[in-house]
Amino acid sequence: PNSGKSLLFNRLTGLNQKVANFPGITVNIHSGKSLADPNSEYLDFPGAYSLRTISGEEKVAVEAFYQALKDPSTSSVICVVDVTRLEKGLIFALQVINACAEHQKPLVIAANMTDMLEQHSLELDIDGLEKALGVPVVAVSAKSATGLDALQSRVNSNTTPATAYSSSDIIASDDSVLHRQAQQLANSFGPKGDLLINAQTRLAQFFLHSWLGGFSFLVIMYLLFQSIFTWAAPVMDGVEGSLQFMAELVLPLLPEGVISDFTADALFGGIGAFLVFVPQIFILTLVVGILEDSGYLARAAVICHKPLRLFGLTGKSFIPMLSSVACAIPGIYAART
Numbered sequence: 107p108n109s110g111k112s113l114l115f116n117r118l119t120g121l122n123q124k125v126a127n128f129p130g131i132t133v134n135i136h137s138g139k140s141l142a143d144p145n146s147e148y149l150d151f152p153g154a155y156s157l158r159t160i161s162g163e164e165k166v167a168v169e170a171f172y173q174a175l176k177d178p179s180t181s182s183v184i185c186v187v188d189v190t191r192l193e194k195g196l197i198f199a200l201q202v203i204n205a206c207a208e209h210q211k212p213l214v215i216a217a218n219m220t221d222m223l224e225q226h227s228l229e230l231d232i233d234g235l236e237k238a239l240g241v242p243v244v245a246v247s248a249k250s251a252t253g254l255d256a257l258q259s260r261v262n263s264n265t266t267p268a269t270a271y272s273s274s275d276i277i278a279s280d281d282s283v284l285h286r287q288a289q290q291l292a293n294s295f296g297p298k299g300d301l302l303i304n305a306q307t308r309l310a311q312f313f314l315h316s317w318l319g320g321f322s323f324l325v326i327m328y329l330l331f332q333s334i335f336t337w338a339a340p341v342m343d344g345v346e347g348s349l350q351f352m353a354e355l356v357l358p359l360l361p362e363g364v365i366s367d368f369t370a371d372a373l374f375g376g377i378g379a380f381l382v383f384v385p386q387i388f389i390l391t392l393v394v395g396i397l398e399d400s401g402y403l404a405r406a407a408v409i410c411h412k413p414l415r416l417f418g419l420t421g422k423s424f425i426p427m428l429s430s431v432a433c434a435i436p437g438i439y440a441a442r443t
Contacts, residue, residue: 107153108404109195110218111186114248115150118142118258123150133163135170142258146181149174155194157201158281161420175209182212182261189217189230189245192296196288203241206268213268214242214260221247228297235295241268313405323409326402333389334431341385349378387433394429 112125112132119138124131132152140146151171152163159165174180185202187195199215206213223230236243242260246253271287313319353374360366397403403425411421430437 107155109153109186109188110248111153112136112150114186114216114218114246114254115148117248117251117254118148133166135166140258142255143262148184154198156198157205172205175205175211180211182214182264184214184216184257184261186216186218189219189297190222192230193288193292196291197284199239200271200284200287203239203268204270207270210267212264212266214244214257214264215239216257217243217245218248220245220253221250223297230297231295235291238291238295239271309401310405313402314408319405319409323406326397326406330390330393330397330428331431333393334386338386338389342382345385346378346382349374349381353378390429390431 110125112123115121115136115138116123116125118140120141121136121138123136132150134152136150137147138150140148149170152167154164154167156164157168157171159168175183183202183206185199187199189195203213217230217232217235220230230245232243232245242264244253244257244260246257313322353370357366357370357374360369394403397406407421407424409421410424414421414423426437426440429440
């Protein structure tokens with residue numbers, strides 16, 4: 107989840123599937139024709155941390171993944187890994203490698219978010235990681251659209267089924283062993299330095315703190331609701347006043363009948379009622395977008411997880427509930443998560 111796979115899918119297919127900076131966005135399986143080869147089709151699965159499922163969307167993804175492995179028409183698998191969290195991604199990648207080896211399917215690992223490494227002058231040993239894993243590894247950035255041609259080329263040329271991964275000093279295959287293998291690989295070939303993690307940890311220490319995190323959450327939510335219901339009010343009143351002024355100018359000029367009724371009820375009454383709420387929706391979307399881009403929404407979901415568990419929900423429910431403040435439809439639509 108949140109590794110940039112849906113954005114990569116959009117780049118490869120030209121589609122515009124919803125992407126966001128928090129988990130739980132892709133909860134269905136989407137398909138699209140490849141831009142490079144119209145005869146090929148990509149499938150975008152919901153994100154999963156492990157092939158041993160713990161959530162609904164993970165179950166959807168894993169069950170469909172195994173079905174796809176059994177399907178003769180499946181020619182290759184792309185496993186998207188976030189290079190800024192390489193160890194976590196490799197735990198999942200090792201499971202995928204072994205699953206592909208069991209079903210004799212080729213696999214390519216897309217090492218995504220390499221643009222983040224370049225920004226911080228960090229390096230990833232792609233060749234070493236590829237040799238260690240025994241499967242092709244391609245450095246890509248879905249955000250900046252770099253490495254896509256190389257990825258598609260490797261996918262098209264790689265017809266050799268993956269072989270099960272095993273390290274020289276570990277024989278067992280339980281979860282603890284996978285974690286140790288992933289840690290060894292990340293330490294050997296991953297970016298050296300904890301710059302990215304340290305920056306994220308400092309933010310997490312404040313926003314996820316037992317007291318400071320809750321206080322900051324209340325302050326941010328207070329400012330959000332103030333912006334929606336208080337600060338947007340003058341703009342909404344201005345739009346409503348402008349529409350009334352225009353109606354008073356236009357309606358007397360129209361002859362009585364269908365045209366006058368349509369203008370009054372449909373244009374000024376119907377569309378006008380919608381336009382009055384545009385400032386409120388705009389401010390909500392703008393503020394939520396800022397919170398999303400800053401990474402705060404993912405942290406807010408963690409803060410809300412325990413309280414929402416009392417109602418049988420998870421922290422992910424916080425985002426659709428927040429978007430439902432101005433309109434219930436996003437919340438109803440997001441109930442599928």
